[in-house]
Amino acid sequence: MTAAKTGEYIYFDHAATTPVLPEVAQVMNKCFLKYFGNASEPHLPGRQAKKILEQSRHEIASVLGASDAEIVFTGSGTESDNMAIFGAAQANRKKGNHIITTSVEHPAVAMPCKMLEKQGFKVTYLPVDRYGMVCPDDLKKAITNKTILVSVMHANNIVGTIQPIEEIGSLLKDKDILFHTDAVQTFCSIKTDVKCLGVDLLSLSGHKIYGPKGVGALYIRKKTRIKPYIFGGGQERGRRSGTENTAGIAGLAKAASIAGKAMGQRAEHVSAMRQYLKKGIIDSIDDVIFNGHPEKRLPGNCNFSFRFVEGEAMVLRLDAAKIAVSSGSACSSSSVKPSHALVAMGLSPQEAYGSLRITLGYENTFGQVDYFLENLERIIKDLRMISPLKKG
Numbered sequence: 001m002t003a004a005k006t007g008e009y010i011y012f013d014h015a016a017t018t019p020v021l022p023e024v025a026q027v028m029n030k031c032f033l034k035y036f037g038n039a040s041e042p043h044l045p046g047r048q049a050k051k052i053l054e055q056s057r058h059e060i061a062s063v064l065g066a067s068d069a070e071i072v073f074t075g076s077g078t079e080s081d082n083m084a085i086f087g088a089a090q091a092n093r094k095k096g097n098h099i100i101t102t103s104v105e106h107p108a109v110a111m112p113c114k115m116l117e118k119q120g121f122k123v124t125y126l127p128v129d130r131y132g133m134v135c136p137d138d139l140k141k142a143i144t145n146k147t148i149l150v151s152v153m154h155a156n157n158i159v160g161t162i163q164p165i166e167e168i169g170s171l172l173k174d175k176d177i178l179f180h181t182d183a184v185q186t187f188c189s190i191k192t193d194v195k196c197l198g199v200d201l202l203s204l205s206g207h208k209i210y211g212p213k214g215v216g217a218l219y220i221r222k223k224t225r226i227k228p229y230i231f232g233g234g235q236e237r238g239r240r241s242g243t244e245n246t247a248g249i250a251g252l253a254k255a256a257s258i259a260g261k262a263m264g265q266r267a268e269h270v271s272a273m274r275q276y277l278k279k280g281i282i283d284s285i286d287d288v289i290f291n292g293h294p295e296k297r298l299p300g301n302c303n304f305s306f307r308f309v310e311g312e313a314m315v316l317r318l319d320a321a322k323i324a325v326s327s328g329s330a331c332s333s334s335s336v337k338p339s340h341a342l343v344a345m346g347l348s349p350q351e352a353y354g355s356l357r358i359t360l361g362y363e364n365t366f367g368q369v370d371y372f373l374e375n376l377e378r379i380i381k382d383l384r385m386i387s388p389l390k391k392g
């Protein structure tokens with residue numbers, strides 16, 4: 001076990017974003033400086049850009065077990081989710097107006113659903129259990145003859161719970177209902193074979209897999225009814241207009257192909273650290289609640305609620321000790337509301353406010369976990385001493 005290097009800043013917030021791999025930056029740099037062409041042009045620079053684009057598409061398709069034509073590049077995981085929800089709703093409006101999703105989705109799915117409700121769609125938000133898991137039986141009961149789309153995230157970004165996507169996929173198999181999954185947290189972290197999952201639409205993003213920000217992709221199964229919602233020059237076979245972000249796409253593909261090969265090895269190291277971290281917290285700190293599913297969870301996600309302290313205070317104190325973690329989710333940390341996912345799981349507001357999300361990456365070490373544990377124990381003790389919430 002190597003100790004944390006003295007003075008280094010420790011990054012434990014990989015669910016928010018990941019560092020860009022040097023190999024990825026290198027590939028992107030080459031695109032910026034050398035292969036700058038517009039992929040729609042027939043001349044040499046254009047053809048070079050086109051080649052990079054199609055190779056990248058092939059690499060992403062391979063990791064997903066999809067065919068190249070089923071991959072559409074987008075500007076982010078958020079855009080992929082928006083395109084899936086709005087595109088499927090638009091294309092199937094005549095067939096029905098009912099959508100089923102969950103109460104723990106990322107805002108990139110939840111907000112488009114809210115928008116659709118204003119436009120006359122009916123949305124069912126499935127409840128989750130204590131572990132953040134949806135029940136396929138609830139989903140089955142929610143289906144009506146007006147249901148056109150089901151969107152269930154593959155794994156939750158806050159507590160890491162992995163949903164029974166395969167089971168839902170087979171449940172929907174013979175039904176005329178589109179099935180979308182937000183796989184931004186799982187792509188390149190656990191297996192995301194689209195055939196095994198049984199999905200029609202799958203969203204992914206570059207910056208959660210050691211790739212660049214501002215690029216994502218949407219898997220669209222062959223013959224899926226979906227309308228484009230960005231119009232212009234007809235790029236991506238008319239499905240998503242806009243000159244392709246060659247560098248970003250090449251970076252995303254590089255990150256995916258590296259991760260695709262290293263997935264098993266990474267997951268083993270990361271989940272060993274996570275278990276060590278979990279045990280460390282339970283052994284050294286009282287009044288804690290472990291959030292999310294004990295087994296069915298992302299390798300690197302550890303989420304705890306600490307009674308009598310606030311997540312934000314912990315995050316700031318840990319930052320001062322040179323450690324980055326998150327309370328709830330980045331998207332909601334500027335507001336005072338507790339994470340909707342934690343509330344949906346049945347945590348009291350106080351338990352939700354006291355939550356801390358620690359998400360490990362494969363470059364982290366056991367030594368860093370030790371350093372984190374020492375600091376956390378000290379910080380919690382301090383904060384509880386001054387806490388007005390602490391009883392007795």
Ligand SMILES: *Cc1c(COP(=O)(O)O)cnc(C)c1O
Pocket residue numbers: 015016076077078079081106108153155156157182184185205206207208214215216
């Ligand atoms: C990060 C994230 C997104 C958004 O992806 P961006 O590329 O940041 O827009 C969507 N869904 C989940 C589950 C995420 O973790």
